[in-house]
Amino acid sequence: MNQLLKISRIAVSLLILLVITGALTAVPLTIHPLAEWIERIQFLPAVITFSLAVFVGWLIITLIFGRIYCSTVCPLGIVMDICAKTRLKISPRVYRYSYSALRIRYFVLLIVLICLMAGFFTIPSVIDPYTAYARICRDLVSPVYSWITGTDIRSGLNWSDSLAVKAMAGWAGASIAAITLLIVAVMAAKKGRILCNTVCPVGTTLGFISRFSIFQIDIDTDKCINCRECEYVCKSCCIDLNDHVVDGSRCVNCFNCINVCPNDAIHYTFRRKQLSIPMMQGVKPILPEPTLENSAPHHNCNQPDNNSNDETIS
């Protein structure tokens, strides 16, 4: 079942990436009705064009299943996943839990909301992940494809005929698109979904909903042996193994973690496991007031223990 979830997610995301890239670059692989539909269900473009049904639809889906939009439908997110996966192949166990950059997330979202309400769509368009991906396809992938095949796929002209005319304008667009792609690829390889969980307003909006979603990634502390394998493959860096909780606002439902767990301790489920070990519940213990007798340094179980690889936390 776990494997099926991950395979389905990968299959759907690759299909969407292929179809939308084909449509945006006009490569003749395009399935036009499907491409148009995928374009219509993109989150921020739907908000900008006042498509209430798409907006509400994604909020409801996120409230039930979490941020599956970010793991299957957003083309830029899928590109990030490919970069992160490549990095994991080269150097496994690369990711670690990090704290959420909540202030940056809400600040960027606030700016975007103010712009939208003021009818100033330039900043939202620049920051929108779908628009960024469209620019990469139009200004970078499309010219490269044309150059390789010798055909201008956007106008039907032979590429060499139109090359001189388009060279100047093409270079500026291609440079911006190349820089965008480079930043996305490097950040994804080094820090996983950090752009998703800091600057993307769509991620912040859906993340706000997904922390309350019905289905979430949940750790069964009765089974967890603290091996940290799930943390190492979590590109959202959102698995906190000190408190054994997953930050639902940053989890993008990639299902990487549930497939690497050696003890079947982490699940995508609507049930919240009743934890048998109180210290693992994220509840801060009430410590007695310090006195001369008990003020000697002691080990705090809520602090990370880098040497700990034990089967239980004591």
Ligand code: SF4
């Ligand atoms: S957070 Fe933004 S960039 Fe990342 S996958 Fe979601 S929509 Fe795309």
Ligand code: SF4
């Ligand atoms: S917690 Fe699991 S499903 Fe969520 S982003 Fe991390 S690895 Fe993916």
Ligand code: SF4
């Ligand atoms: S046992 Fe499973 S849930 Fe616990 S740390 Fe290892 S991989 Fe994660």
